Amino acid sequence: MTAVKAPADDGDQPSRFLTELGVEPRDVTGRPPPPARRGRPHRRTARRHRRPGGDPRPARRRARRLARLAALADEDGQPLVPSAHPYRWWGLYDPTHSSIPLRDRDQPVALSGSALDQLANTCSLQWFLGREVKADAPATAAQGFGNVVHVLADEVASGRTPADLAVLMERLDSVWDSLAFDAPWKSQQEKEHARVALERFLQWHVMDRGGRTAVATEHDFDVTLEAGGEYEVRIRGSMDRVEADTEGRAYVVDFKTGKAAPTREEVAHHPQLAVYQLAVREGAVDDVFGGTRPEPGGAELVQLRQPAAKKDGGEALPRIQAQEPLAGEWVGDLLATAAGRVLDERFSPATGQHCTHCAFRAACSAQPEGRHIVE
Numbered sequence: 001m002t003a004v005k006a007p008a009d010d011g012d013q014p015s016r017f018l019t020e021l022g023v024e025p026r027d028v029t030g031r032p033p034p035p036a037r038r039g040r041p042h043r044r045t046a047r048r049h050r051r052p053g054g055d056p057r058p059a060r061r062r063a064r065r066l067a068r069l070a071a072l073a074d075e076d077g078q079p080l081v082p083s084a085h086p087y088r089w090w091g092l093y094d095p096t097h098s099s100i101p102l103r104d105r106d107q108p109v110a111l112s113g114s115a116l117d118q119l120a121n122t123c124s125l126q127w128f129l130g131r132e133v134k135a136d137a138p139a140t141a142a143q144g145f146g147n148v149v150h151v152l153a154d155e156v157a158s159g160r161t162p163a164d165l166a167v168l169m170e171r172l173d174s175v176w177d178s179l180a181f182d183a184p185w186k187s188q189q190e191k192e193h194a195r196v197a198l199e200r201f202l203q204w205h206v207m208d209r210g211g212r213t214a215v216a217t218e219h220d221f222d223v224t225l226e227a228g229g230e231y232e233v234r235i236r237g238s239m240d241r242v243e244a245d246t247e248g249r250a251y252v253v254d255f256k257t258g259k260a261a262p263t264r265e266e267v268a269h270h271p272q273l274a275v276y277q278l279a280v281r282e283g284a285v286d287d288v289f290g291g292t293r294p295e296p297g298g299a300e301l302v303q304l305r306q307p308a309a310k311k312d313g314g315e316a317l318p319r320i321q322a323q324e325p326l327a328g329e330w331v332g333d334l335l336a337t338a339a340g341r342v343l344d345e346r347f348s349p350a351t352g353q354h355c356t357h358c359a360f361r362a363a364c365s366a367q368p369e370g371r372h373i374v375e
């Protein structure tokens with residue numbers, strides 16, 4: 001077990017799990033060079049010999065030198081220059097094709113609301129690598145922040161916790177330290193943001209929202225939707241809150257705790273909100289409407305990290321981004337596009353704003369760092 005410990009209080013600290021091992025940690029300053037580093041000059045030579053025109057020597061001599069480099073090993077028998085061996089020259093291989101399809105074509109395609117957005121609107125390669133290959137980075141403290149705020153919002157809405165900021169802050173205090181932040185100052189800063197988000201949530205919770213009343217929170221659903229006459233898509237998810245409007249229609253609310261918000265145009269075609277509305281149409285909330293099927297009356301994002309515009313109440317209230325009741329064929333088209341991409345396994349990169357924070361740039365042929373070795 002190893003850990004890094006920075007001398008400053010707000011620098012990297014060893015994981016709290018280390019103390020639970022019951023072994024006294026031993027400080028080691030400086031670090032031995034990793035074995036791979038010892039092979040570094042050889043790796044440069046190997047690269048030069050592999051590249052056509054990279055070395056003026058005749059091919060046979062270059063091959064002999066590469067063979068010698070490939071045979072070098074450290075004291076544990078590990079190759080020092082693995083890249084010298086042709087079995088690691090990926091560019092020489094043909095692309096492989098899996099004979100096992102990703103999804104069974106006879107079954108509905110199971111997707112989540114957020115997956116639809118990635119598949120149909122942003123980048124299907126990013127979806128594939130993140131959700132199917134599961135190469136996404138582990139959950140971050142930002143997700144922990146969102147989870148905590150969602151749980152507290154659910155507790156208030158269901159009456160298990162009073163709508164009182166002091167009580168919520170006490171609950172927040174009891175779990176906050178288990179969230180892993182990079183440094184104590186970051187934890188403090190985020191806790192303050194969480195306090196503001198909870199305050200906004202409470203204001204929103206008690207205010208008049210056009211006569212709507214809450215009928216369910218954290219409402220799980222599982223519906224199968226028809227997509228463009230050709231596919232079926234199964235959507236499973238959870239609605240943060242379901243409300244009944246004055247006309248008896250179902251209105252779905254989704255709390256957001258992220259720093260970014262979609263534009264007005266994006267909200268009008270927001271896949272996640274649209275899927276909630278479709279799910280209502282397919283009976284996802286019948287059980288909380290006394291067994292009758294309500295019409296969808298719209299859906300909205302409540303941005304708890306972001307203040308409302310001055311004319312809508314200012315700092316104390318969250319920014320609300322509402323989607324009208326569904327009209328037209330666009331959601332069906334969106335579902336069909338997403339399902340078609342998954343079943344036909346069309347995962348080409350599609351660049352845009354979303355590339356900025358993409359974790360897969362080094363594996364993406366549309367980015368310079370992910371370019372194929374041999375074009």
Ligand code: SF4
Binds near residue numbers: 125126
């Ligand atoms: S870098 Fe951009 S194009 Fe490439 S996988 Fe990521 S989101 Fe897609």
